[in-house]
Amino acid sequence: MATIPVDDRRITERFGPHLSAPTGQRLSTSVEPERLVKTHCCFCGQQCGIQLKVRHNSVIGFEPWEEFPFNRGMLCPKGVKRYLQGAHPDRLTTAVRRDPSAPHGFSALKYEEAIADVAGEIDRIQRTYGHHAIGMLGGASLTTEKTYLLGKFARVCLRTPYIDYNGRLCMVSAGAANKKAFGIDRTTNPWSDMVGTDVIWVAGSNVAECSPITTNYLWQAREQGAKIIVQDPRITPAARTCDLYLPVKPGRDAALFAGVLQLMIEHDWLDRDFIDELTLGFDEVAAYCRQWTPARTADVTGVPERSIRQAAEWWGTASASFLFHARGIEHHSNGVQNALGTINLVLASGRIGKPKSGYGTIVGQGNGQGGREHGQKADQLPGWRDISNPEHRQYIAGVWNIDEKDLPGPGVDAYELFRKIDAGEIKGLLSICFNPKVSLPDNTFITRCLEKLEFYVAIDFFLNDTARHADIVLPGSLHEEDEGTVTQVECRVIKINKAVDCPGEARQDWRIIQDIARALGRPHGFTFESPREIFDELRIASKGGVADYSGITYEKIEQQMGVFWPCYSEDPQTGRPIDHPGTPRLFERGSYNPIAKGTGPFYFPDGKARFNVAEYQPPVDDASDEYPIFLTTGRVVSQFLSGTQTRRIAPLVNQYPEPRIEMHARLASKFGIEDGDWTIVETRRGAITLRAMVVTTIRPDTIFIPYHWPGQKSVNQLTVAAQDPISKIPQYKVCGCRFRKADGPPEYVAVLEPQQ
């Protein structure tokens, strides 16, 4: 019964989001911390090192950690204020159950009772409808240990194929493209390699707001002579001073890459030796690009022809280069094609696998990398293994001590999982670290699906917007209340350290999962006593896989300030035990990997990389006569994902309190809209009323709305649920919309605080 128990506003009154500000010992200048805990930020994929000040089992502030090599003390505003999520008035310190008779919709219950109820309902549903009737959703902000445990729990304990995670909204286009082109899904170089390169191409990444620490690497590279190319529909802070700005029309990225490659071919700005010796498929790609003349490319992409030519010349004639992309080109129904388009540019240049040349995808979530490698993704098993591959299944079944026949096959992506709920195939849902009611596109549909569930249990530390539908919410742990590993943007495996204990009846998430397994009477394989024990099993499970963690230990991470995977326990060439330091840089000439076995640097049996025809296709629900403006969505620097944490931290909320509609002055004046005016934006899915923010730093045919807010402020009421056919990533970055000035403020203004 997963309808919201009482009026939303009454739930908000009790469970927030309310704002946490520095008070008491956190504000006092005389309070000295008892200790500093070296750990990492709980938010984005940069995973900045930070020291938390701890006193009386409470995090009271932070101190920069200048020795950690990636960020050397630097932090964005989210990192600075992250500590305010602890000791928060909204924190769930007991389990709660849906209770329409309770004033705020939920009443507390004992943890053990809650676990028994959850197990009872899962058991009932599985007995009635079969194992497949339970679905699970995980997240990429969890430690790798937790994501490993979730994957194992779904397959071994629940025996359901239906598990997926919120990385489906994030990294899957990049991952699928990397797999097709390189046979391995990883950024190729450490970020420090950027300094000293000739050209850096940033494709669809607002680094200043979404991965702020990367900015300093860009600027340092520029100080050493690098030219910066930024491709974005908005003049982002990095675009403002870049050397070449490519103002691409939303959804046209693959065309731009094809056009640039065509110019490189025409001018023979290619590394022919590299292409011949170390790649396959170039001729097919060249044949496809022939149609992308500069004039046509300019016409389709909206980028001036001379800028396209300049980009091709700089990229084509560089002697060292980096290309980075992020959600800007990946959140599309042809997101994989866009990513492959960038990879084609890299492969054609031959500039990969060298100290000052590489390619990378900027991960969005804290564990966007590790969270996609060890088994919570619908089609994967630990070590980046394939759940459909008989050998891989056999190996993992062996590690898990189960019969391979009992291991479920591939499940479905997170959105499809909701369609299965809608179709009545999935009756029960367990979610953790995922807030789909805010974060999935066309989220009115998501709400409808949630209401159809017979039973929904959520694990979270705050009552997130989706968890309001839950029958039972189990009180989980904050980042600083547990330890484990995370793999950050450079593929450096790092260690999260525990600073404080869980409050009240809250539990570390891995204990909760194991408690459910025990209550179901299926404890086999779920008797870990610590994250370290889980990690030790994960090391074995990943051994021999592409994402091989077998040589990584907590101690090695600490000694080396992180370990880049693959890190072997046995030399892949000789099979002898080895103290392997990890692999900071991939694809170096002459390097050995266990797939190619010495035939070449890439992770295919022949050691060669693959060119893939990266075909341009117009977006689904493109701008049209009826909906003539492009709507694009993204982040602001002071908020993170669906805002479950950051909408509860006062200084971050104050920095950018509510979503606004960013639009060009020319577009605004056409509709008689001035800065600050209430404006209604409509798409085929719905309408939203927000204030306009009138600027000249965005394409005049495009509007931008950030997505961190729920309910009537959620731009995902408007976005389209079109997905990439390969990666299943949703097309968040473009759909057709129209808008008009509102008669007055919307009704919610009078009753909701900005962050609610």
Place this chain on the structure above:
Amino acid sequence: MPKPEHLYFFIDPNRCIGCQACVQACTECDTHRGHSMIHLEFVERSRSVQTVPVVCMHCEQPTCAEVCPADAIKRTEDGIVQSARKPRCIACGNCVLACPFGVPELYDDRQIMMKCDMCYDRSSIGKKPMCAAVCPSQALFFGTREQIAQLRPMSSPINRFQFGNQTITTRVFTMVPRTLKDRQPWVDVTAAMDDHPFDRAVMLRLLPPDVAATTVSTDAVDPFGGVAV
């Protein structure tokens, strides 16, 4: 303990991304817990994302101290201009009006002027001020002259500012393009305050310099000039 002689503060607004990590971190410093002493200004948000972080420039002859009728503002020997001293400050606001950089602020609730003191409790023991420690673009940098020269070969530090007839020399440096410093080793602040400073103040390099150099009006460098509405 004074701030070590060899450590300096450098500002490069060209690098600033407007993230406000400096503002948020400033409020975490124990000398002024809960209050940010740094301002982050948008030059003109409607036309650019250019932002400028403003810290106290720590003038050699601080105008704020010179106009203070209560002698409440002291410059310590290490060159740091401190916040107003509590027993002396009469909250008259002279310093707020007089500072050419617009730094000091009056706190009505406690009747005192407070301003950036370069996180004196940190910088005086050789630690970076909070803002410079966290700044993700290193638009704010705290370190030695040698470090900045090695890290920033394209720009040079300047610490002379011309306000009409007044020349101010500061302890804090601003980074300017190296070629500009050779031509004019000071920043003419007044000259930048004419009616249409936009072309110079907010530069967006959309095309390679040779092409951009031929464009004159701001319309011509509008990257979206060709986009129909």
